[in-house]
């Protein structure tokens with residue numbers, strides 16, 4: 001019902017509605033040992049077209065936020081809770097999220113990031129397994145067992161939220177600031193101790 005090669009799902013038919021809607025499976029991108037792993041909800045139209053997460057308008061916001069912190073898209077890993085575009089951009093159902101969870105767990109275990117950043121309500125609630133008031137909780141860290149380990153999950157507003165509500169911009173940027181700090185302190189990217 002599903003095949004993974006490395007971090008890529010190459011074939012999957014677990015969710016009939018998504019199989020009907022998708023043009024392709026959209027896998028995560030970025031280094032397989034990234035210190036920061038961003039997790040979104042699922043591919044939209046642009047992502048489905050191009051086969052890469054966050055390439056539409058929210059992707060530009062994310063890229064801009066990363067750039068402000070001296071990071072490029074190529075420095076971080078970006079993935080989604082579900083890898084196939086839901087019809088009419090509806091939220092993925094609980095069943096669809098659960099069907100795709102095994103792939104996400106595998107990706108988290110392999111990448112072993114210092115911090116998992118959840119972009120918006122769906123990934124925050126899915127990974128923390130509780131209701132999350134994203135606007136209130138953005139920038140806070142919670143612990144969750146993911147990829148076989150208890151990990152730091154940093155709640156973040158969805159990048160698109162900053163397009164509809166300018167007041168979310170500073171929340172978004174402050175959260176990225178925290179992610180960059182957490183990643184630096186994890187030892188992976190920082191070589192400062194050698195000097």
Ligand code: URA
Nearest residue numbers: 040041042043053054
């Ligand atoms: N929004 C998401 O949650 N994921 C994407 O890949 C693009 C937009």
